[in-house]
Amino acid sequence: MNHPLFLRSTLAALACAAGLAHAAFAASPADLLSAYGAQAGAAPQAARGQQFFNVTHGREWSCASCHGAVPVQAGRHAGTGKPIAAMAPAFNHERLTDAAKTEKWFRRNCNDVVGRECTAAEKADVLSWLLTLKP
């Protein structure tokens, strides 16, 4: 289901929290992380993010099923086989630079992997882990 109101308010919160009101949805991964962290009201934990990314949540796929266990290189869509560019921002500079796009993919993929939308804390944990991955 689409939740346009929820989405819009989340994005507005994200944009404001990151001080991006004038910059459309352009953001840095660190901006998005701090926005999710602020929304969660707790410090993100990279180790918890890694765990969340790599385990299944009562369904067939984990995040790693498509992105790889350590997403520093291209993954492959578990259903279609289509290559998916590296997810870690240090290996793919386009990643996590657009708040709306990030929200859209969290919405879709959390629904597939977890069967619900992810919480702000879960998103913050995953982002904080992705940001620890360096060449």
Next chain:
Amino acid sequence: MPNDRSRSSSLATWTLAFAAGMGMGPWVWADDGPRAAQVPLLPSYKTECAACHVAYPPGMLPASSWQRLVTHLPNHFGTDASLDPAAAKELATWLGANAATGRRAVESPPDDRITRSAWFTRQHDEVPAATWKRASIKSASNCAACHTGADRGDFNEHTVRIPR
């Protein structure tokens, strides 16, 4: 290079004349291959749909099938492919305008799956069941596994390379 240009344009003329002589449009393959394969792709079709799978040419399904698929994106063959309403509407309009024409426009395949269309089955009848199951192919929907030009909308059988 005038020579090259005149050579290629005369080749194009001959190709068109040949196609016209056979009673076909220039994009039609000899054995009833994918018809509208060469429609330029809407940018959002590439970013939204082709992020997860091959950019299936819109001419591979009738408008009624595309309509249902776009309406049910939150449950798209078992995955959530939901879009905001504006993006979905733009895609629906473009897909409808470029959907299958002629014989293929008449019948929606089961589950609106391209791979269950009568023409798809007919064109792949020489591929053994075991070949489809190879890890390198996985699924009939993975066009690009064998059709090396699939991402460009080129499904000509001369560019097919079936992986081991």
